[in-house]
Amino acid sequence: MKKIAVLGAGLTGASAAASLVRQGHQVTVFDKGRAAGGRMSSKRTEQGYLDMGAQYFTARSDVFTQQVKQWLEAGLVELWRCKTALLSDDEGVISLTASEDKQQRFIGIPSMQSPVSALLQGIPLLTSCRIHKLDYQQQCWTLYAEDGQHYAGFDAVLVTVPPVQAQQLMTQSGLANIFDSVTDLLEPCWAVAVQAQSIPYGDAIFCQHPQLRFISHQQHKTGRSSCYILHFNAQFSALHLDEPAEFWFERSSQILRQELQVKGDIKTLVAHRWLYASQKDQMAPPGILAMPAQQLWAAGDWSYGGRVENAYLAGLQLAQAVHEYSDHTEAMR
Numbered sequence: 001m002k003k004i005a006v007l008g009a010g011l012t013g014a015s016a017a018a019s020l021v022r023q024g025h026q027v028t029v030f031d032k033g034r035a036a037g038g039r040m041s042s043k044r045t046e047q048g049y050l051d052m053g054a055q056y057f058t059a060r061s062d063v064f065t066q067q068v069k070q071w072l073e074a075g076l077v078e079l080w081r082c083k084t085a086l087l088s089d090d091e092g093v094i095s096l097t098a099s100e101d102k103q104q105r106f107i108g109i110p111s112m113q114s115p116v117s118a119l120l121q122g123i124p125l126l127t128s129c130r131i132h133k134l135d136y137q138q139q140c141w142t143l144y145a146e147d148g149q150h151y152a153g154f155d156a157v158l159v160t161v162p163p164v165q166a167q168q169l170m171t172q173s174g175l176a177n178i179f180d181s182v183t184d185l186l187e188p189c190w191a192v193a194v195q196a197q198s199i200p201y202g203d204a205i206f207c208q209h210p211q212l213r214f215i216s217h218q219q220h221k222t223g224r225s226s227c228y229i230l231h232f233n234a235q236f237s238a239l240h241l242d243e244p245a246e247f248w249f250e251r252s253s254q255i256l257r258q259e260l261q262v263k264g265d266i267k268t269l270v271a272h273r274w275l276y277a278s279q280k281d282q283m284a285p286p287g288i289l290a291m292p293a294q295q296l297w298a299a300g301d302w303s304y305g306g307r308v309e310n311a312y313l314a315g316l317q318l319a320q321a322v323h324e325y326s327d328h329t330e331a332m333r
């Protein structure tokens, strides 16, 4: 049995932690956020949850399909009965057309993070705990949190935080910068929630648009406030990265009124900036990064191509790497 620290309570961290506990290890999970979920988090409001991050997930591998089946049986996820549509921009002419397909899309209920919380059930989780330094002495890791606390005695550390944050941690700790080649991997996304009259066609609107990548209507999602979530694309989000919420509210209202002909009141609710949201299409996913001799392992959705399913699989791969390395070093003794 090893004592293992997992940094990050998104789906990668949760999947790794659950798998390691099943293998008999003692695991503690740390997250800077107030709750588990990471980019699969929904914001709680009086009217219901708002999915500001991931909107849905698909399952293509056998392993994840099996896991989703279990979550469905446990009532943690449901099939999203969404109508799909395409918003396209043909040289300035915007059109919205139905774009139906047979893809099954799933959502956590009553919020996106439900499956993450379920994986972490019974596993020690320290929230609002930002780890800002790591120290490796005599084959043991100590984690230093920003609030002055420290946590000692870990045999292995799994880093599942986005690469830029991971690189900062390595620099601060004076460790080798194994993240140097992947810091450009994730791009930003501004997400805006609004209440507006229904747009014809579509709960899941894929956008080939100069500013937007996705519009989601939450009306058929259990537990959610019935509103729209607009996700701006990486280019437009990066270009206006530091604009205040008002900018994003105005942009969203203008697009809805002028391009989608939405009439009546538009009530803007929340604007959220994700600095490290989605994977650059043109960059190859790097797989797991590691300092095996020190038992530091790192992965995230970015390791295999940024999607929910890939975060889950990255967690399993991390757990397997720790396990295989333990077996290997045992055999060497």
Ligand code: FAD
Binding pocket: 007, 008, 009, 010, 011, 012, 013, 030, 031, 032, 033, 036, 037, 038, 039, 040, 052, 053, 054, 055, 056, 057, 058, 129, 130, 131, 132, 160, 161, 162, 165, 169, 189, 191, 231, 274, 276, 277, 278, 299, 300, 301, 302, 306, 307, 308, 309, 311
């Ligand atoms: P994260 O969820 O980012 O988890 C990392 C965790 O590390 C976070 O909880 C963070 O708080 C924590 N952390 C960071 N630094 C520290 C530190 N120093 N100390 C402690 N904790 C730290 N995928 C889909 O499949 N379908 C979608 O529809 C979809 N839509 C998306 C829409 C948006 C706007 C975004 C942002 C993402 C979307 N994704 C979607 C991608 C999906 O959300 C991610 O692939 C997945 O949630 C990533 O999980 P993860 O555990 O690898 O990373």
Ligand code: NAD
Binding pocket: 057, 058, 084, 085, 086, 099, 100, 101, 103, 105, 188, 189, 206, 213, 214, 231, 277, 278, 279, 306, 307
């Ligand atoms: P998926 O199979 O539903 O979609 C994959 C991609 O195929 C879509 O992005 C879209 O471009 C296209 N597509 C699929 N169905 C379509 C339809 N009916 N009409 C038109 N285009 C269609 O889901 P997936 O492969 O699991 O991908 C995950 C989703 O997560 C993608 O939609 C991706 O854009 C989204 N994502 C968003 C962010 C963000 O920052 N907003 C980050 C990561 C992932």
